[in-house]
Amino acid sequence: MTPEGEQLLRDGLGALSIVPSPEHIQQFGRLHDLLVQRNSQVNLTALKTEHDIVLKHFVDSACCLRGGHLEGDLRVIDLGTGAGFPALPLAILNPELWITPVDSIRKKIDFVRDAAEQLDLSQVQPLIGRAETLGRDPVHRGRYDRVVARAVAALPVLVELALPLLRTGGLLVAQKGAIGEDELDAGRRAAAEVGGEVIAAEPFELPLLGDARSLIVVAKTRPTPRAYPRREGVPTRQPLFWTAK
Template identity: 40%
Template sequence: MDPAAFVQALADHGIVLNDHQQDQFAAYYQYLISENEKMNLTGITAEGDVYLKHFYDSLTLALVLPELQTQVMSVCDVGAGAGFPSIPLKIAFPQLKIIVDSLQKRIGFLERLTARLELTDVQLFHDRAETFGAKKSPHRASFDLVTARAVAALDVLAELCLPLVKPQGRFVAMKAAATPAELIAAKSAIGLLGGKLAQDAALTLPETGDPRHLLVIDKVKPTPNKYPRKPGIPNKQPLGGA
């Protein structure tokens, strides 16, 4: 997917990028590739693949949740890596308030990137998700939307992300393929943590037809204070396996 095809594919869904936004995506790509030579940010480096599998893929979130396109919302991206999906969302929909949680070396990259792209209302934090959303954290239960893309299994993600979601907010897990086994394993954990599955949105990427599943989980009640557990425990002992 070259940049022109990227712009057209979004326009087909009613998302129109102006010249400045197109320039921002181009600058994002160039800086990503430049910095990738110094640190391991992504294994996807060809321009067409980055535009499709990183940029367009990130924006599928706004196809499933169209309110992202127009409303002022706080969006927390857990384990954002090189900024996906949060930075493409911020470029396309500047009114969003973006909070990113990632590893320190990637936070450095994102600080330089957001300065280059002149993005405002973007906050970057180096923290473990388990402490970022802990009982006494100021970030707990404070975001309209929390998202994670290809970070961990759903029962683990639910424990890391749902504590951060405000009441009546949403958590969306972005998955590459159908996840019936993950949904079954995570069902009790999602309920325990205050969530309820609202939608399993299936779609495909243009050109390649690669499958994507966005699991939309509503926050219907507060997360018990004892979750998330201490760093490392959710991965070692997922609630779905309890």
Template identity: 35%
Template sequence: MREIIRQGLIEMGLDKRVSPIAPEHLTRYGLMLLEKNAVMNLTAIREADDVARLHMLDCAALLGCCDFAGKRLLDVGTGAGFPGMVLKILTPSLDVTLLDSLQKRLSWLDEVIAVLALQNIRTVHGRAEECAAESGFREQFDLVTSRAVADLRVLCELCLPYVKVGGQMLAMKSTGSTEETDAAGRAVSILGGRMLPAYDYVIPGTEIAHRVVRIEKIAPTPAKYPRRFSQIKKSPL
């Protein structure tokens, strides 16, 4: 796993930009993931080489689309820590908050944070549409990431309220998401954002092409958003 990660970072031109101990820490994280996955459903990916490529390198690719150093980042629906934990390991100066609605996943992430002795990273238990109304969260982050499998219009309403004006939302999608991205234009505008050029990449060692949808926050999100999740799901913007 370690060698795949190391070579992949070189192939993406990221090896000189990340922490020198990142390959070792990402490997430890990946092995902890596989071990815990035997008793808790954290990922459908069960082979070490696939974890290295389809989780670690896939998330690492985000570093190619903007500057993360010294920024404050929120990872919405972090699950097993993707991409937030990976980005923190790669960029130690990044301040990271991992938000998820399932406490048992967060408890495991707390174990990973402790084992790797990571600083300026924390887990928060809560629902995205509820935490966004809190003053300590709303429009407080330079970067908000999401790898969740959800319609982009839904993700925008859940994520953009957290982004400070001048910051960016980064949604991990497939390169086949052009129609979905186009359909989200109205939601982006209503929520105070504007589309930036997407960032496309191929995961090293694979032929899998992915896309980071980038949205810049140019105005505050109206106070009535996000709505209750049932409304967001039933009537996307």
């Protein structure tokens, strides 16, 4: 990463009241270079420029830290991590988090695993899989303190996929674009159905770019009924209380 990219990262994180250490900057720089190198060989992300990677991957991922919901020694699962976002930036900025990045695409998880090893992020343990399957697996069901997700699915879909993985008292922290009241209402109804409650829906802007974002926080208030999550693909095709526009 160039000095200009490093300053862009400092400015973007600074807008979130995060002051990165020299080690953080070094790790993000290494992550940038690894991503660019691997992306030239296999398609991991549509973002190609340093400017976009820094702001739309690194800083955007750090926005999940808004509100202090990811502080402390927590077991976290990142659904639909892609090339490791938000998992890898979160692990860099808070090494107390034990993070399981999940994606169904092997080449992406292979990259996340390699990047975590090269960055000495031993608390990151990537996994190939789908949320519907993991949510029914006793190894994962009800085992996590937090689920994080970034621009993965409509809120009612995400709620059905995420809440089975949470322990009672755990939180889904979902970073999305602008969200309409109809989707939010469907998300509230879906949360009530699968054992939770939407406790925050905060609109904000991506630092330095001004792109519309929302941080949605859903609390797991009771055990998820055994019927959820439904079988693979069904939550996306037939979302609870929601007809995709």
